[in-house]
Amino acid sequence: MNEPIDFLSIGDTVTEPFIRIKSATVQPGTDKQPPQLCMPFGDKIPYESATVVAAVGNAANAAVSAARLGLGAALHAYVGNDRYGKEILETLNENGVSTEFMITEEGKLTNYHFVLWHDTDRTILVNHELYDYAVPAFSHAPKWMYLTSLAAGSLPYQEALVALLDAWPDTKLAFQPGTFQLQAGAKACAVLYARADIVFCNKQEAQRILETTENDIRVLLSGMRALGPKVAVITEGTSGAYADDGTQAWFVPMYPDTKGPFERTGAGDAFASTVASALALGKTLDEALLWGPINSMAVVQEIGAQKGLLTRESLEALLAQAPDNYTLTLLS
Numbered sequence: 001m002n003e004p005i006d007f008l009s010i011g012d013t014v015t016e017p018f019i020r021i022k023s024a025t026v027q028p029g030t031d032k033q034p035p036q037l038c039m040p041f042g043d044k045i046p047y048e049s050a051t052v053v054a055a056v057g058n059a060a061n062a063a064v065s066a067a068r069l070g071l072g073a074a075l076h077a078y079v080g081n082d083r084y085g086k087e088i089l090e091t092l093n094e095n096g097v098s099t100e101f102m103i104t105e106e107g108k109l110t111n112y113h114f115v116l117w118h119d120t121d122r123t124i125l126v127n128h129e130l131y132d133y134a135v136p137a138f139s140h141a142p143k144w145m146y147l148t149s150l151a152a153g154s155l156p157y158q159e160a161l162v163a164l165l166d167a168w169p170d171t172k173l174a175f176q177p178g179t180f181q182l183q184a185g186a187k188a189c190a191v192l193y194a195r196a197d198i199v200f201c202n203k204q205e206a207q208r209i210l211e212t213t214e215n216d217i218r219v220l221l222s223g224m225r226a227l228g229p230k231v232a233v234i235t236e237g238t239s240g241a242y243a244d245d246g247t248q249a250w251f252v253p254m255y256p257d258t259k260g261p262f263e264r265t266g267a268g269d270a271f272a273s274t275v276a277s278a279l280a281l282g283k284t285l286d287e288a289l290l291w292g293p294i295n296s297m298a299v300v301q302e303i304g305a306q307k308g309l310l311t312r313e314s315l316e317a318l319l320a321q322a323p324d325n326y327t328l329t330l331l332s
Contacts, residue, residue: 005074005098007066007280008142009273010161011059011127011149013077013177014085014111018265018303020048024118031296034204037116037123053304054084055091056149058178061266062273062307065295066146067096069269069277069312074098078131084110095306101136120261120300126179133157141168144280146273147192149178162191172197172277175229176269182208186227198232200272200277202235218331219241221249230286233275235268242288242331249331255293256323259301266305270295276317281297281312286328290302294318 021046029035034160038044059077066073073098079085088110109321115124128151135157139166147161149309156198159180165171175196181189186209193199207213208224217234221244224232236239240253261267271292279290293316302308310318 004072004140005138005142006071007063007073007144007146007149007277008101009059009063009066009073009146010076011062011073011147012057012087012111012151013055013060013079013085014057014126015054015088016056016113016115016116016304018049018053018115018122020049020117021045022048024116024119026118027097051303052318053306055095056305058176058267058269059146060088060092061269062146062148062276063092063097063157063177064306065270065273066093066277066280068309069274069281069315071277071280072098074101075114076101076103076136078103078105078129078133080104080110080129081106081293081325082107082110084112092124092332101138101283103136105131115265117265121264124265128152128180130154131274135160135164139237143170144174145277146174146176146276148176150180152180152183154180155184158189159191162195165195166188172203172279173262174198174200174272175325176200176272177205177209177229186210190227190283193224196229198231198233198276199224199227199229200233200235200268202237202268206234218244218249222225233272233289235271241271241289241292243285245285250289251329251331252289252293253326255297255318255326260300261300264300265303266286266308267296269297269305270309290319290322290326291315293320 024039027036063073063075116123130151145182206220221232231245233243274295275288275292278291297310298310
C-alpha cells in the first residue's frame with residue numbers, strides 16, 4: 001500500500017466459535033466479584049448451536065468498523081500458518097481491510113477463543129499466543145493508530161510502537177486497553193496513556209486502571225485524563241457513556257432500540273471504534289459521541305462483533321431518525 005492509511009488498527013486477532021448454551025444459571029454478582037456463570041461440573045451439557053466467526057478481536061473489529069464507515073483501514077496483527085490464519089486473512093479482505101501489514105508466523109498457532117453464549121450475554125475463554133512482535137516498515141504515517149488488546153509480555157513491542165509514534169507527531173492515537181494491558185497496570189502502560197489522543201474503557205476497567213473503588217464517573221474521568229490522554233471515554237453498558245476532554249464532559253445515552261439485544265459481543269468495540277472513526281472522518285468529539293451508540297445498537301442484533309456493523313450511510317440515516325431525547329448532556 002503506497003497510499004497513506006486513514007486508520008491503522010494494531011492488536012491481536014482471533015477466531016471464535018459462539019457456543020449457545022441454555023443449561024446454565026447466572027449467580028448475581030456482589031461488590032467483590034462479578035456475576036458467575038454456573039454449569040454442572042463433570043457432566044455432559046447440551047448446547048443449542050455453534051457459530052464460528054473469524055477475524056475478530058478488538059483490533060480486527062475496529063478495522064472492519066472503520067472500513068464500513070468509509071475509511072482506508074488496515075490491520076497489523078499476527079496469525080499462525082494454519083487454516084484459521086488463512087481464514088482470517090480471507091475474511092479481512094472480504095471486509096475491505098488491508099492485510100498488507102498482517103504477519104503469518106511459522107511455528108505459531110492462530111489465536112482461538114471460545115465464547116459461551118447464554119441468554120443475551122457471553123463469557124469468553126481467551127488464550128493469546130505470544131508472537132514475535134515487531135514493528136513493520138511503513139512508507140507513510142497513518143492518520144490514526146488504534147491500539148488495543150495484545151498478549152501478555154508484549155509491552156516492549158508497545159513501547160516500540162510509541163517510539164514509532166514519536167516519529168509521527170501528526171498521527172492520532174486511540175488506545176483501548178485489553179485484558180493483559182489492564183493486568184499490566186497503568187504504570188506499565190504509562191507511555192501509551194500519555195501519548196493517546198483518546199482512551200476508551202468501561203467503568204470497571206477505569207476503576208481497575210486507577211486502582212480505586214470510586215463510583216463517581218466525573219472522578220473516574222478526571223483520573224483517566226490525569227494519566228495523559230487528551231480525551232477519556234468511559235462506557236457503562238446499557239446506562240450509556242461519558243467523555244471528558246479537559247474542558248467539557250458529556251453523557252451520551254444508548255441509542256433507542258425497540259427490538260432489544262440478541263447477542264452482546266462487540267458492543268464496546270463498536271462504540272469505541274465508531275467514535276474514533278468519526279473523529280478520523282473529521283467529526284467533532286460531540287458529533288462522534290452520537291455515532292458510537294448507533295453502531296453498538298446495530299452490532300448486538302447479530303451474532304459476533306462485526307456482522308451488524310453499519311456503513312456510514314446507514315448510520316447517518318439512523319442518526320437522522322433519532323428521537324429528540326437522543327442527545328448529549330453536558331455534565332456540570
